[in-house]
Amino acid sequence: MAKYLTIDIGGTYIKYALVDEQLHLIDKGKVATKRNMESAILQQVDEIIEKFLSVSSINGIGISTAGIVDRQKGEIVYAGPTIKNYKGTSFKKHIVEKFDLPVHVENDVNAALLGEIWKGAAQHHDQVYCITLGTGIGGAYYDEGIVDGYHLQAHSVGYLLYDPASKTNYEMRASTSALSRKVVKELGTDFTVLDAFDKAKLGDVSCTDMIRDWCKEVARGLSEIILLVDPSCIIIGGGISQQGDFLLHLIEEQVEEFLPSHFLKTEIKVAQLYNDAALYGAVYPFFKEEK
Structure with a gap:
């Protein structure tokens, strides 16, 4: 019975599971990501x-991983500050030589998008954009395959919408981390983003206004994506996507404000697979090859 090992490498945890022939994730687990000294990861x-x-x-x-990935080589070609000493890590070469097993390596946002297309919210869509809201903001685009750009740098959307006055970019204003800072500033250090959403859902006006202001920043970036790419669907991923329809409503009502009249034809959805999306997406190429 065919089984594929899937591994999702993040700055905090490395998650893993087996994918069986019924496409179930079994034997799931995770370990804390070590400081990447002497090839620790x-x-x-x-x-x-x-x-x-x-x-x-x-x-x-x-393998799904943070960083920019050359999927032909299965190698990290750029890594930000999340994982140090990561650039040049050649997973494919190392694993093939040591274990003699086929390997696919993919950027984590790309993998999450593939997972949602295969098993989640983006099924039956041909042109899909995925934006993940977390510590930062990541983007990925699928149009008959992942679109990387000539230099593999496309869809680094967190750097968009730079504001010289505040010296902030999109992810500094619209990431979940940005909302978390707002929550601490307005409610105090004992409160989290989840607390703010819970209070807003119960009718707390100040929390609703705070989240709506943050959603306006999210919407600003989504409108840029719609104008540039015009996807059939945008998937919002990251842990905050679990706020579901409440989050969607606040974002959608403000996306329209940044677009010409009748331009919002793209369907905006939240992710369905949450933390499992990248685990599925990392092994999707194997199952696609078998078709």
Whole structure:
């Protein structure tokens, strides 16, 4: 029975699971991401692979990871401050040489988008944009395949909409971290973003206004994406997407303010797979090849 190991590498945790023939994620787990000294993350990946190979056969390995990825080489070609000493990490070369297994390596936002197209909210859509709201903001675009750009740098949307007056860009104003800072400033250090949403849903006017102001910043970026790309669907990912229709309503009503009349034809949806999206997306190419 074919099984594929899927690994999602983030700055805080490395998550993993097996994907079986019924497309279920089984034997899920996670470990804290080590400081990447002396190829520590590559060693952690080795340990996860060895753990599964000791009890089961594996047909291939899919890796989702932060950073810009050259998927042909299976290598990190750019990494921000989230994971230090990461540029140049060649997962594919290392794993093929050590374990003799096929490997797909993909950027984490791209992987999340592939997961949502395959098993989640973007099924039956051909042109899909995914934006993930978290510590920063990431973007990915699918049009008969992932669109990377000539230099693999496309859809770094967090850097858009730079404001010289405040010296802030899109992700500094519209990430979940930005909302968290607003919550702490207005409610105090004992309150979280989740607390603010809970209070807003119960009718708290000040919390609703605070979240609406933040959603306006999110909407500003979504309108730019719609004008530039005109996708059939935009998927909003990240943990905050679990706020569902309440979040969607506040965003959608403000996207229209930034667009010409009747321009909002793109369907805006929240992710369905949440933390599992990238795990599915990392191994999607194997199943696509089998069709």
